[in-house]
Amino acid sequence: MTDAVRSENRPEKRKRAISRRRFMADVARTACGVGLLGLGIGMFSRAGALPAMSIRPPGALPEEDFLSACTRCGLCVRDCPYDVLQLGGLGEQVPIGTPYFVAREKACVMCEDIPCVPVCPTGALDHDLTDINKARMGLAVVVDQETCIAFLGLRCEVCFNVCPVRGEAITVDRRPNPRSDRHALFIPVVHSDACTGCGLCEQACILEKSAIKVLPTHLAKGELGSHYRLGWDEKAKAGKSLVSPDLEHRYNLPEGMRYDHDGEGLMQEEPSPFEDDPLDTLNRGLDGGT
Amino acid sequence: MASYERLGADAIAVKGRLRAHKWLLLRRLSQVGILVLFLLGPWAGLWIIKGNLSSSLLLDSVPMTEPLVFLQMLAAGFVTPATTAITGVLIVAGFYLLVGGRAYCSWVCPVNMITDAANWLRQKLGIKPTTRFSHHVRYWMLAMVVLVALASGSMAYELINPVSLIHRGVIFGVGMTWAVILGVFLFDLFVTRRGWCSHVCPMGAAYGLIGKFSLLRVRADRREVCNDCMECFVVCPEPQVIQPALKGAERGIGPVIVAGECTNCGRCIDICSKDVFNFGTRFFK
Numbered sequence: 001m002t003d004a005v006r007s008e009n010r011p012e013k014r015k016r017a018i019s020r021r022r023f024m025a026d027v028a029r030t031a032c033g034v035g036l037l038g039l040g041i042g043m044f045s046r047a048g049a050l051p052a053m054s055i056r057p058p059g060a061l062p063e064e065d066f067l068s069a070c071t072r073c074g075l076c077v078r079d080c081p082y083d084v085l086q087l088g089g090l091g092e093q094v095p096i097g098t099p100y101f102v103a104r105e106k107a108c109v110m111c112e113d114i115p116c117v118p119v120c121p122t123g124a125l126d127h128d129l130t131d132i133n134k135a136r137m138g139l140a141v142v143v144d145q146e147t148c149i150a151f152l153g154l155r156c157e158v159c160f161n162v163c164p165v166r167g168e169a170i171t172v173d174r175r176p177n178p179r180s181d182r183h184a185l186f187i188p189v190v191h192s193d194a195c196t197g198c199g200l201c202e203q204a205c206i207l208e209k210s211a212i213k214v215l216p217t218h219l220a221k222g223e224l225g226s227h228y229r230l231g232w233d234e235k236a237k238a239g240k241s242l243v244s245p246d247l248e249h250r251y252n253l254p255e256g257m258r259y260d261h262d263g264e265g266l267m268q269e270e271p272s273p274f275e276d277d278p279l280d281t282l283n284r285g286l287d288g289g290t
Numbered sequence: 291m292a293s294y295e296r297l298g299a300d301a302i303a304v305k306g307r308l309r310a311h312k313w314l315l316l317r318r319l320s321q322v323g324i325l326v327l328f329l330l331g332p333w334a335g336l337w338i339i340k341g342n343l344s345s346s347l348l349l350d351s352v353p354m355t356e357p358l359v360f361l362q363m364l365a366a367g368f369v370t371p372a373t374t375a376i377t378g379v380l381i382v383a384g385f386y387l388l389v390g391g392r393a394y395c396s397w398v399c400p401v402n403m404i405t406d407a408a409n410w411l412r413q414k415l416g417i418k419p420t421t422r423f424s425h426h427v428r429y430w431m432l433a434m435v436v437l438v439a440l441a442s443g444s445m446a447y448e449l450i451n452p453v454s455l456i457h458r459g460v461i462f463g464v465g466m467t468w469a470v471i472l473g474v475f476l477f478d479l480f481v482t483r484r485g486w487c488s489h490v491c492p493m494g495a496a497y498g499l500i501g502k503f504s505l506l507r508v509r510a511d512r513r514e515v516c517n518d519c520m521e522c523f524v525v526c527p528e529p530q531v532i533q534p535a536l537k538g539a540e541r542g543i544g545p546v547i548v549a550g551e552c553t554n555c556g557r558c559i560d561i562c563s564k565d566v567f568n569f570g571t572r573f574f575k
């Protein structure tokens with residue numbers, strides 16, 4: 001190194017020792033200073049998480065991978081024809097220079113050719129995404145059932161109607177309105193298998209503050225225990241009931257009554273309600289049914 | 291040492307004001323020109339070049355990716371980038387292998403204009419450097435940047451990298467950029483002479499490593515006519531690179547400035563009244 005060259009030029013041993021000592025001290029000083037700075041940067045980079053209302057562009061890798069892959073060049077922002085995307089600035093919570101949009105301000109328009117994706121030089125926006133309906137930028141959730149006017153009994157369905165995957169990502173379920181006892185509630189229900197997280201519903205919500213919001217999928221979704229099996233799915237898969245024999249449920253009804261499953265409900269049996277032998281009634285069910 | 295008041299007076303007397311600032315003017319033209327090219331898009335809708343210095347797209351066809359950003363990406367664990375980024379980094383690295391690694395620093399990087407301004411003001415005001423630290427700090431910084439990316443799994447340094455912060459801030463109109471500009475300016479004005487670009491910047495260090503092998507070099511081909519005025523040492527942002535090439539005749543060193551830290555800024559060529567220096571290749575005159 002240069003230090004070796006330097007000591008060759010100054011042959012006296014004492015000077016060489018001093019220069020070696022100074023060299024070591026300089027190295028230690030630099031290493032400590034730079035190391036401390038590195039520690040600070042590292043902790044700074046771990047401290048800020050992406051705020052829930054900031055949504056990544058379509059095709060963005062999971063946040064951890066995204067932060068290692070995005071060069072913060074802004075090419076996706078430039079190629080967004082509707083100026084939806086913006087870059088995180090200094091002092092904002094979004095990591096500096098990374099692209100995002102806020103659905104309530106301007107939602108993703110879901111262009112069919114997805115121009116923001118192929119222009120990404122590294123693939124931080126996954127180039128395999130070619131069908132915008134397969135994008136999963138987040139998941140819309142009806143977060144506030146106290147202010148959503150559908151739950152108050154008013155007709156709205158704006159979120160349902162603006163949804164680009166209309167009728168699939170959001171459906172309207174009819175439920176009885178217990179307040180009036182004779183009207184229906186038209187409740188918006190989001191389906192995660194079709195929702196792209198574009199945020200048009202959040203942007204369009206007619207409230208002062210949207211009752212439907214796009215959340216990061218990991219915040220919006222629950223997860224069943226892996227041991228759960230859904231009986232109806234298993235039955236469909238097997239083609240038959242897995243509980244055999246699959247008996248129709250019987251009610252313990254009063255003597256002489258039966259239950260009609262086709263809508264008539266509780267029925268009086270026409271013949272005499274009384275068994276000839278009372279013991280038959282008491283033993284009913286013990287030998288596998290009447 | 292020549293006093294700052296008459297620094298360059300000899301060169302101006304011999305070559306005239308214009309020729310004594312030839313490379314400096316061309317450099318400013320390049321720096322401002324590149325910034326303007328980037329700004330023509332958002333300002334005038336003329337998209338000659340899109341993106342920013344971290345990654346860009348020239349004429350919608352030529353991709354470019356900054357080598358240190360690319361290195362951080364790999365270190366952060368994203369090892370399967372799209373071909374665009376790989377092509378881009380090869381184009382950039384190849385270009386600087388030709389024109390000199392740190393030609394980026396003196397001909398492209400917007401921070402250079404800020405630190406040059408700080409240096410000019412520091413000389414005018416006669417502010418003496420108070421803190422001294424090694425030119426090698428930048429290599430420690432480079433190692434730190436890669437290690438932090440490795441440890442944090444993200445391009446952590448890009449959160450504070452003033453080069454990309456300033457360039458992105460200007461091009462994309464992100465707020466608070468002035469604070470970063472002011473920070474770098476004050477650092478160079480008060481802390482250390484040529485503090486950021488010649489001591490700390492890990493990006494410059496990375497380009498310096500490319501520069502160790504680059505083709506276009508400054509040469510002291512006429513070093514025998516040197517009159518020891520020392521003005522080249524005064525104007526050079528990396529004075530340590532000149533000495534071996536200029537004074538190494540007896541030891542058989544030079545006349546090419548081979549140190550990667552030389553930024554190919556050409557100020558030594560401008561300032562020399564004896565025309566000792568010239569641009570040339572590493573191999574031939």
